[in-house]
Amino acid sequence: MADYYDTLGVSRRASADDIKRAYRKLAHEHHPDKTGGDDKKFREINEAYQVLSDPSRRSQYDQFGRTFQEAGSSGGDPFSDFARGFGGFSQGQGSGDFGFDFGDIFSDIFGFGGNASRPSGRARGIDLQMDLVITFGEAVFGTEKDVSLQKLDTCPMCGGSGAEPGAKLATCGKCHGQGQIKRMQRTILGSIATSTPCDECGGRGKIPEASCKTCGGRGTKQQIKTIKVVIPPGIDDGQRIRLTGQGEAGYLGSAAGDLFINIKVQPHPTLRREGNHIVSEVPISFYQAALGTKIQVETLDGPVELRIPAGTQSGKIFRLRGRGVAHLGTKRRGDQLVTVRIITPTKLSRKEKELLQQMAQEKGEFVDVERGMWDKIKNQFE
Ligand SMILES: [Zn+2]
Numbered sequence: 001m002a003d004y005y006d007t008l009g010v011s012r013r014a015s016a017d018d019i020k021r022a023y024r025k026l027a028h029e030h031h032p033d034k035t036g037g038d039d040k041k042f043r044e045i046n047e048a049y050q051v052l053s054d055p056s057r058r059s060q061y062d063q064f065g066r067t068f069q070e071a072g073s074s075g076g077d078p079f080s081d082f083a084r085g086f087g088g089f090s091q092g093q094g095s096g097d098f099g100f101d102f103g104d105i106f107s108d109i110f111g112f113g114g115n116a117s118r119p120s121g122r123a124r125g126i127d128l129q130m131d132l133v134i135t136f137g138e139a140v141f142g143t144e145k146d147v148s149l150q151k152l153d154t155c156p157m158c159g160g161s162g163a164e165p166g167a168k169l170a171t172c173g174k175c176h177g178q179g180q181i182k183r184m185q186r187t188i189l190g191s192i193a194t195s196t197p198c199d200e201c202g203g204r205g206k207i208p209e210a211s212c213k214t215c216g217g218r219g220t221k222q223q224i225k226t227i228k229v230v231i232p233p234g235i236d237d238g239q240r241i242r243l244t245g246q247g248e249a250g251y252l253g254s255a256a257g258d259l260f261i262n263i264k265v266q267p268h269p270t271l272r273r274e275g276n277h278i279v280s281e282v283p284i285s286f287y288q289a290a291l292g293t294k295i296q297v298e299t300l301d302g303p304v305e306l307r308i309p310a311g312t313q314s315g316k317i318f319r320l321r322g323r324g325v326a327h328l329g330t331k332r333r334g335d336q337l338v339t340v341r342i343i344t345p346t347k348l349s350r351k352e353k354e355l356l357q358q359m360a361q362e363k364g365e366f367v368d369v370e371r372g373m374w375d376k377i378k379n380q381f382e
């Protein structure tokens, strides 16, 4: 698949304005309703723009490429995601980071009104979102979770048709059985024919003579549903997973909305994540630092031996390769960065004090023992 930046012909450092400008130009050029238009190219452009115009999705793309989207969604066609989105993606989304309104730019370019440009009219189900708390380890290694939520789902009695079982079907008066409402739009590109599904019959051209009693003819009903969420290894706090078609059911069996899972990761008591690296600190004694030692370090994979060479200074960082977090969608892992902190001894026995004083003398250092052991150490050559 082509790189989104290449698709729009902009550099990776392009500003939001550059991207918008490049998109408008290309969308004009390749719009399928235009002579010489190219449907495939147009979809690619839209897909690229949908991602690059959204700061959080853009940074995700810069970091992970397309893997995240694919890992999270249940394999939806990116264009249908786009198409459903435009003209009203933000419905049901409060502060969603995908809350981009394509209606604006399209009404801008093609003179469509927001609603006319939505292929599924008002029938599409609403997007839902929910938070999911997972442990640090689950985020690192991936997991599967069952989530339960109450939502408007397909009516179990009529299967979404809205018809009372056994009811006869009559031709829809609004679309005359076509299922579509056609209209001509005058735009700067000339007249463009648009058709939207009929909102009366939900695009099916027929209306039942008796409505389903369970759902009142809407084809949907409030239900509690349990959904399996596959969490890819390497997901981080604040990222979202999109489950295509798992939002609320659409009117009369039309397309369902999507469910967005906001991932919240619980902190680990000793390990902290920085991108794909894990950072941690270990205390070692003054003696271990001076003489060298081997210590056990806690990692995501259990304890790992780390060799501390003689003469190690406090604050030195050791790298444990491949002990970090997987890059989303790959098996490649970051590293663990271990900072050693040297602990100055505090409770010293008489014997220890004497030995340390001897060491100080050996080094030619002045130690003011009278004023408390170590609160004043000076180099006599200063
Ligand atoms: Zn029903």
Ligand SMILES: [Zn+2]
Residues within 6 Å of the ligand: 172, 173, 174, 175, 176, 177, 178, 179, 180, 198, 199, 200, 201, 202, 203, 204, 205, 206
């Ligand atoms: Zn109709």
